[in-house]
Amino acid sequence: MKKKFSLILRIVLGIIFVLCGIMGILNVFFEFAPAAQYTNPIANQFITGMTNTKYLPILINFINLVVGISLLVNRFVPLALILSTPFSVNIVLFHLFLDIQTIPPALVIAVINTYLLFVYIDQYKSLLRAKSS
Structure with a gap:
C-alpha cells in the first residue's frame, strides 16, 4: 500500500x-498567459522583478520540467x-510572507515533496553520514 x-x-x-x-517556458518565450496578479503589491513587484530578468524564469522552469520528467x-x-526542494520551500515562503490567501497549493507541493524525500531516505544515507577524521 505504501508503494502505491x-x-x-x-x-x-x-x-x-x-x-x-x-x-x-511558453510564457517566457510567447507570453502564453498574463502574469498572476496578487493582492499584495509587494508580491507583484517581486514577481515582476524576477520575470524581467528573463534568465531566472527560464532556469526555474527548465529545472521544473526536468524534475517533473524525472519523477514521471x-x-x-x-x-x-533534492532539486525540487528549494522550489517547494520558496513557494511556501513566498505565499507565507507575500500572499497567504493562496498558500494551500504551495503546502500540498511541499508536503508531497517532503513525504517523497522520506520515502527515498535510504538513498541519501551516504550523503548524510558524518565523516570522521
Missing part, C-alpha cells in the same frame, strides 16, 4: 512540475527530489 501511495504522489508531483515547467519516468528520483 508513493507511486501516486510521485506521479502527481511529476505532473505538477511538468505542467508548470511547460507553461512557464522514475529515473534519478532522489536527485529530482
